[in-house]
Amino acid sequence: MLSPAELDRLRVVLVDARNPLNIGAAARAMSNFGFSRLRVVNPYELAFRKARSAVGASDLLAAAEQYNSVADAVADCASVIGTTAVRHRELQHPLRRLDEDAGGAIRKQLQSENVALLFGSEKFGLSNEDLSHCHWLVRIPTREQHISMNLGQAVAVCLYELIRTPPAKGPAVRGKPARAGEVERITEALIDALCLSGYVKRGSGISTKTKVRRVVRRLNLAAADTDMWLGMLRQILWKLRSEKQ
Amino acid sequence: MLSPAELDRLRVVLVDARNPLNIGAAARAMSNFGFSRLRVVNPYELAFRKARSAVGASDLLAAAEQYNSVADAVADCASVIGTTAVRHRELQHPLRRLDEDAGGAIRKQLQSENVALLFGSEKFGLSNEDLSHCHWLVRIPTREQHISMNLGQAVAVCLYELIRTPPAKGPAVRGKPARAGEVERITEALIDALCLSGYVKRGSGISTKTKVRRVVRRLNLAAADTDMWLGMLRQILWKLRSEKQ
Numbered sequence: 001m002l003s004p005a006e007l008d009r010l011r012v013v014l015v016d017a018r019n020p021l022n023i024g025a026a027a028r029a030m031s032n033f034g035f036s037r038l039r040v041v042n043p044y045e046l047a048f049r050k051a052r053s054a055v056g057a058s059d060l061l062a063a064a065e066q067y068n069s070v071a072d073a074v075a076d077c078a079s080v081i082g083t084t085a086v087r088h089r090e091l092q093h094p095l096r097r098l099d100e101d102a103g104g105a106i107r108k109q110l111q112s113e114n115v116a117l118l119f120g121s122e123k124f125g126l127s128n129e130d131l132s133h134c135h136w137l138v139r140i141p142t143r144e145q146h147i148s149m150n151l152g153q154a155v156a157v158c159l160y161e162l163i164r165t166p167p168a169k170g171p172a173v174r175g176k177p178a179r180a181g182e183v184e185r186i187t188e189a190l191i192d193a194l195c196l197s198g199y200v201k202r203g204s205g206i207s208t209k210t211k212v213r214r215v216v217r218r219l220n221l222a223a224a225d226t227d228m229w230l231g232m233l234r235q236i237l238w239k240l241r242s243e244k245q
Numbered sequence: 246m247l248s249p250a251e252l253d254r255l256r257v258v259l260v261d262a263r264n265p266l267n268i269g270a271a272a273r274a275m276s277n278f279g280f281s282r283l284r285v286v287n288p289y290e291l292a293f294r295k296a297r298s299a300v301g302a303s304d305l306l307a308a309a310e311q312y313n314s315v316a317d318a319v320a321d322c323a324s325v326i327g328t329t330a331v332r333h334r335e336l337q338h339p340l341r342r343l344d345e346d347a348g349g350a351i352r353k354q355l356q357s358e359n360v361a362l363l364f365g366s367e368k369f370g371l372s373n374e375d376l377s378h379c380h381w382l383v384r385i386p387t388r389e390q391h392i393s394m395n396l397g398q399a400v401a402v403c404l405y406e407l408i409r410t411p412p413a414k415g416p417a418v419r420g421k422p423a424r425a426g427e428v429e430r431i432t433e434a435l436i437d438a439l440c441l442s443g444y445v446k447r448g449s450g451i452s453t454k455t456k457v458r459r460v461v462r463r464l465n466l467a468a469a470d471t472d473m474w475l476g477m478l479r480q481i482l483w484k485l486r487s488e489k490q
Contacts, residue, residue: 025395028395031391032388032392032393097410143276143277143279149274149277156398157401160385160405165386194480194481198480199480232439235439235442236439236481240442240485
């Protein structure tokens with residue numbers, strides 16, 4: 001059982017949702033289970049308007065916040081978790097099964113921190129760029145022959161796992177984790193230094209940047225350390241720039 | 246985890262379903278989680294035809310069996326369980342919460358017997374006549390202010406509860422941790438860059454170096470990522486040094 005404060009810390013983030021019925025269904029499941037913060041990133045405009053104006057559309061849907069990028073939508077969250085149906089993505093991100101350790105891990109984080117739970121578009125799921133903002137991924141245990149769930153049903157199942165009792169035991173705490181906005185500032189400073197030093201080359205820039213974003217997310221930076229990392233990187237950046245002139 | 250024989254013993258029974266999208270959604274969740282036997286009682290004819298003819302409608306939906314009464318639909322089942330959002334029905338039937346004892350009870354029965362899980366119409370749920378065929382009722386733990394779930398989502402959540410495995414004990418996999426020697430090489434490259442850029446100053450050097458060493462240890466670097474970190478730092482170092490001359 002999550003407390004009202006814990007319920008309030010979860011942000012359900014729908015990225016590139018295309019179907020108004022799915023946006024409405026996500027909002028309904030959130031309301032059923034006591035969550036309230038819905039965020040949509042780059043929705044198909046008409047779908048979002050339709051979902052909002054549908055008969056019975058809730059206050060929750062009316063209060064949904066719209067963002068132009070995943071980075072903005074998760075900026076106030078210490079933990080960003082992507083949902084995926086694909087098994088082999090564990091090569092790039094830690095992957096947890098919803099019914100094994102993922103539920104407990106999220107519940108634990110909600111005790112003290114904002115958590116973003118990302119759902120991709122109905123057709124393609126989350127893109128590699130979307131995934132580069134995630135700390136880890138969660139997979140609903142669907143069967144091999146039919147892995148892809150309906151968006152509204154996937155949201156309902158994930159939220160049920162979070163609210164059901166008895167809570168599973170979460171992993172050990174490691175101190176307060178850094179917020180996504182701070183992690184992104186550190187990532188940007190690192191990328192700037194890598195561009196100036198020639199590690200990131202013109203042209204091949206995007207994929208290398210995505211790799212860098214991922215490797216920084218895998219560090220699980222602590223909130224208490226972010227100032228020091230930013231300070232170190234900015235000093236290096238300053239030197240790289242001043243030598244240039 | 247249910248065995249194929251156990252999955253095959255569950256009959257999902259939709260009574261008086263009115264919306265083809267919900268019938269389709271129920272079938273999709275069944276397929277996602279490995280169930281196959283869908284039965285519909287007295288559906289709105291057009292809805293059932295529409296659901297069957299929808300693009301992507303599955304074999305499962307094509308094989309769905311149609312009945313004129315609940316009695317016929319559950320005739321081959323040893324246990325009949327109704328879903329309800331209403332709390333006070335426990336006056337007439339034993340009522341179990343899905344996340345407390347209901348899931349375990351159904352899994353137990355599926356080991357040896359056919360079980361029917363009944364879902365009522367979108368608007369009214371199961372009628373008293375429908376409920377009179379049930380041995381007990383299951384309630385999804387929705388909140389008091391918004392108890393009624395979407396039909397497709399309710400089916401998905403119930404089936405997820407049946408197939409989920411009890412929480413595993415092991416900690417989350419985060420990949421093999423980096424060896425101390427590799428972490429130290431990364432630390433040295435970082436300290437060199439910080440010396441060249443002026444972050445670490447002559448004289449006050451030792452305590453700052455110690456702080457840097459500690460902050461790197463707190464990252465819990467993964468073995469798979471050490472090469473990339475060393476590569477990035479060495480490129481920055483190379484640039485800082487080459488600019489100097």
